[in-house]
Amino acid sequence: MQRSPQISCVTLTAALLFTISLLIGCGNGENISTQISGTWQRAEGDCNVQISLAAEPNTITLDGHPYPATIDKVNTGSYSVHLKVETETGKAEEWIIRQVWDDNGSSFSLAFNHNGTQEKLVKCGHS
Numbered sequence: 001m002q003r004s005p006q007i008s009c010v011t012l013t014a015a016l017l018f019t020i021s022l023l024i025g026c027g028n029g030e031n032i033s034t035q036i037s038g039t040w041q042r043a044e045g046d047c048n049v050q051i052s053l054a055a056e057p058n059t060i061t062l063d064g065h066p067y068p069a070t071i072d073k074v075n076t077g078s079y080s081v082h083l084k085v086e087t088e089t090g091k092a093e094e095w096i097i098r099q100v101w102d103d104n105g106s107s108f109s110l111a112f113n114h115n116g117t118q119e120k121l122v123k124c125g126h127s
Helices: 003-025 032-036
Strands: 038-041 049-052 059-062 065-075 080-086 092-101 108-114 117-123
Touching: 032 065, 032 080, 032 092
Parallel strands: none
Antiparallel strands: 038 049, 038 117, 049 059, 059 065, 065 080, 080 092, 092 108, 108 117
């Protein structure tokens, strides 16, 4: 009968360690929407993409034109944010922004899918 308290203690410890590892593994204190918000540079070199998803109202500004956006889905497994964006025609489109991490996991660029095109974006000043 003495094994029962030991098994309970081991089970409780394992559950606690599992919970802590889940909390640590779920991010570094920021969510993806906050991490990708900011001013980004296209391949052409212009810092003309502003992503504002950290606070309302959510917008994506391309070449000075703001597009209202709604976060449709955040996929932490693929580091992507799926947006419903209202275009100038008034039609809603799905735009996807995905973090592409470097080999050592210290920084990322963005794969930006919109209007049937895909662009690579880098943080301004980090070309």
